[in-house]
Amino acid sequence: DTAVSQTPKYLVTQMGNDKSIKCEQNLGHDTMYWYKQDSKKFLKIMFSYNNKELIINETVPNRFSPKSPDKAHLNLHINSLELGDSAVYFCASSQDSGRVDNTGELFFGEGSRLTVL
């Protein structure tokens, strides 16, 4: 059983298009995250949700919109894709609140590689 699953694994699209990435976790965790990993392997947080409530909203363009229909799902929708959006997007979850008391133990999905042409 996959703990954190995200789809699609690969996504190739043209500039200006809109795309979505879906994420689901079956660990019963309360907090879910979206991270972006660039070509230099730098992993940076974008958003976190705790029980469907937005906790962290980093400085990302508002073309990126997360949506959490329930605490087991966190989707990422990207409008008007740009070349610089090309990266690997990771979904993750954790058992804690996602606030300053977190243990740092995140469970990551396998990533969704987005290529914008």
Place this chain on the structure above:
Amino acid sequence: EDQVTQSPEALRLQEGESSSLNCSYTVSGLRGLFWYRQDPGKGPEFLFTLYSAGEEKEKERLKATLTKKESFLHITAPKPEDSATYLCAVHPNTDKLIFGTGTRLQVFP
């Protein structure tokens, strides 16, 4: 500004050749330091949490240590299956983890 720097960027070892990876940090109050392993095409996998200077954690051939300015991940007698990118992350006095760019380890038979 909170910062995490890992060195070296890449490390090639012969099987059985022990070595250490470094994670240096400057943060506004450290609540925890974490090590992750990332295999190609996969998401990072949690290894250790360290909370205070002097603390050590071990798992098989890996041992993580922490001082007030840096952490080391010691790899004793590595095997080819230890080949991966090792990521360090810190939790400062904010709600988010800050990751380093990792050390890519290759262990040759």
